[in-house]
Amino acid sequence: MMVGAVAAASTVALAVTVMPAQAATSAANSAATAQAWAPAETAVIHPGVQTYTSGGQCTANFVFTDDAGNVYLGQAAHCSGTGEATDTNGCDAGTLPLGTKVTFNEGGSLISEGTQVGTGTIAYSSWNTMHAVGETNANTCAYNDLALVKVSAPDVAKVNPSVPFWGGPVGINTTGTATGDKVYSYGNSSLRGGITLLSPKTGISLGDDAADGGWSHPLYTLTPGVPGDSGSAFLDAQGKAVGTLSTLGLAPLPLSNNIGDLSRELSYAQQHSGIPGLRLVPGTEPFEPVL
Structure with missing residues (x-):
């Protein structure tokens, strides 16, 4: 992202563009038992794995x-955006088409995409969908930032649905966050050079703004979400999936983050994606807020 462009905006999306090295619920529970997930300790595709879409790096969420047994990994819709980092209105911003290839990687940094551990294709994007249906609701356009990457069949056996370090999710938060509520996340930006010890993060909610219609939850984390953390999973204090990292706030709350509300993002996808029985998969590991 360009410093000049960032300074002029109140929020900025958090994808990273990698320079080449040479350039320097019950339905969900039944789904979980039907699928033979890889053990959490050995799975290489999971929430928090790095995703690369046309050179842009993000972090997978859930x-x-x-109903057909397909497996999807969530990422931020803006990870396949074709505009600037400040283009955060999904109803206006350019975006790559469905079917675009995504790779799942470990150890990516600013000079290398690390080791590829799997592949998939974009099967749903809220940005593409909002373009197609002519969405006009301002909050939906601003905060509906979810894409689903269909995991390639040979790689499904490498998947575990648990959030690393924390465990869960144990369901979906449908009530939002109040000021001071604890949240838990796992970001995997290439800016950290693949050092996963820096990935687990805790934070507190700044309280929901009624004007956002429940679509966004502003918060602070230690450390803040940075470019490349885009899409990261956020859990509430009960281990429920509450949101996905979308933007870094620059004003009026510097270094705060905004997360899109997962219950609304998923409901929108269920309504418009044409994917029968689309649902969140709970983690196989218990939620343990150890920090």
Whole structure:
């Protein structure tokens, strides 16, 4: 992202563009038992794995499935955006088409994409969908930032739905966050050079703004979400999936983050994606807020 462009905006999306090295619920529970997930300790595709879309790096959030048994990994829709980092209105911003290839990687940094551990294709994007249906609701356009990457069949056996370090999710938060509520996340920006010890993060909610219609939850984390953390999973104090990292706030709350409300993002996808039985998969590991 360009410093001049960032300074002029109140929020900025958090994808990273990698320079080449040479350039320097019950339905969900039944789905979980039907799928033979890889053990959490050895799975290489999971919430928090790095995703690369046309050179842009983001962090996967949650695992989803459908009635056909397909497996999807969530990422931010803006990770396949074709505009600037300040283009955060999904109803206006350019975006790559469905079917675009995404790779899942470990150890990516600013000079290397690390080791590829799997592949998938974009099967749903809220940005593409909002373009197609002519969405006009301002909050939906601003905060509906979810894409689903269909995991390639040979790589499904490498997937576990648990959030690393924390465990869960144990369901979906449908009530939002109040001021001071604890939240838990796992970001995997290439800016950290693949050092996963820096990935687990805790934070507190700044309280929901009624004007956002429940679509966004502003918060602070230690450390803040940075470019490349885009899409990261956020859990509430009960281990429920509450949101996905979307933007870094620059004003009026510097270094705060905004997360899109997962219950609304998923409901929108269920309504418009054409994927029968689309649902969140709970983690196989218990939620343990150890920090």
